[in-house]
Amino acid sequence: MLVANDKGLLAMDESNPTCNKRFAALGIPQTLEFRRAWRELIVTTPELGESISGAILYDETIRQHQQDGTSFIQTITDAGIIPGIKVDTGAKDMAGHPGEKITEGLDRLRERLNEYFEMGARFAKWRAVIAIGPGIPSHACIEANAQALARYAALCQGAGLVPVVEPEVLMEGDHTLERCSAVTEEVLHTVFNHLYTQRVLLEGMILKPNMVLPGLSCPVQASAAEVADATVHSLLKTVPAAVPGIAFLSGGQSAELASERLNAMNLRFKSRQPWALAFSFARAIQQPAMEIWQGKEANVLAAQHALIHRARCNRAARRGDYHAAMEGY
Template sequence: MNLQSMIDTASALVADDKGLLAMDESNPTCNKRFAKLGIPQTEEARRAYRDMIVSTPGLIDSISGAILFDETVHQQTKNGTPFIKALTDAGIIAGIKVDASTTDFAAHPGEKITEGLDDLRERLAHYVEMGLRFAKWRAVITIGEAIPSRACIEANAHGLARYAALCQEAGLVPIVEPEVLMDGGHTLQRCAEVTEETLQTVFDQLHRQGVRLEGMLLKPNMVLPGLACATQVTVDQVADATLQCLLRTVPAAVPGIAFLSGGQSAELASARLNAMQVRWHSRLPWALTFSFSRAIQQPA
């Protein structure tokens, strides 16, 4: 473990008002989006799409790092340059999604657990050799009738912490992503309660697993009412609820928080993040930025 190198990378990812581009969609997800637009669902089409993103003029002006999918790190631009090198040459730090997606959580209907730990140490070593400098692992928490269960929160938090410890062992910065989903009819207050419990559990597990907080980043959800909730709220209410929750749960040693968009529109996700910066910037111990996928790519 080279802690100083990880600290430097984590700090660079959240510096200079830049954020992360999440272009780590799985092949099925990418194909689904292509199908809606009549684009062939082939490896070459996915490569060409990623090439278009990576070669976008001025990308470095707002993007500090890019999260890639495993297929992408083995692909090249149309000029034959590996995507990792193309990003690095442009001054953008390349990272990799390493979880193996979610599956049903046994004996807990309606809940999910993330897989991918079994061969993670070996995969991380390979990614380090390829020149990647950070990784990402996503866990999902669903709000519904009598869920989330304590068992689901604890199991996912433990998995996130094990992943993070393995990343730091390999010299990679772990981005820890516990996402409380916005699906459902829950209120803003209920989302705040579940997000707070989830983050408290995640950081307890990170401590138990020996993860150095200075060398990691958090990628949380914003605190939002469910999409089906009858009572929606203002941009400022989301900003305040989110940061009140994070100030109660996220240690000051964490260098930065990069919010996921979670299915929000580009306009709303950006407005809510901007409100956090405007209303709370002087009171925060960590940098705030974005780690958006659909909210960046879909408008384009």
């Protein structure tokens, strides 16, 4: 369901501090009510369910309501979108490993998953972050994060939730495309080894990885075709065919680049890939709309228009039908 019919996931699970940071950059007040209003704008966007199969929520968001009292969960479900929930509690500094992070949140996770299931969530997400730099990532960092991802996934399946497994190799740095490819392959090999050890049913999970990209400050950037080739080749080496879908994170890419690169993968490899290649974007769908909204009620309809446009562009990219002319909306 989550990767059927050329749809993808909308990641609207930013933590309150992260959401406030985005608001601050645009001069939007960083309050509970403005966060609620922004999320209501998203979930009430007309025809969103035509391109979005599932929405990943944050703990605050899953408990919120529209101004008319309708719960966000009900609004999302009525739109034909499956509600999901972010369940990790964030990436923290890893002891003894400067510059590296370990994601926390396994304590009482079983109980939290049961609560979210009762609230209506049907899938969950856990994000691990892997940085590339001098001497990193370390084997210890990759192993610790992979084990946590696998334990989370097993607990999800025990609670009746589909786990979205997100090992993100970060874009920050001056590393090459080849270096990102090597690290991504090591990370994915390790993650699937631990998923196997924890007896996670691969047919009942979604992988949410990074695209293979050169670092943001690398002097040699890659074309969409080069990114597509490097990404899919790395995935073919590491991701079992039993996994039904791969939903890429955008990781700070611009909205247009994320669509272009996803399109290139499906255009070049759709006949050869064993899994669906979909999207699970946050900023690459939301940022243009947030910039239009600016926290003002008068801008809601224009912002929703921008949001649905990006969702449709990414659905087209899943079919290999996206092209630059679509951006002249």
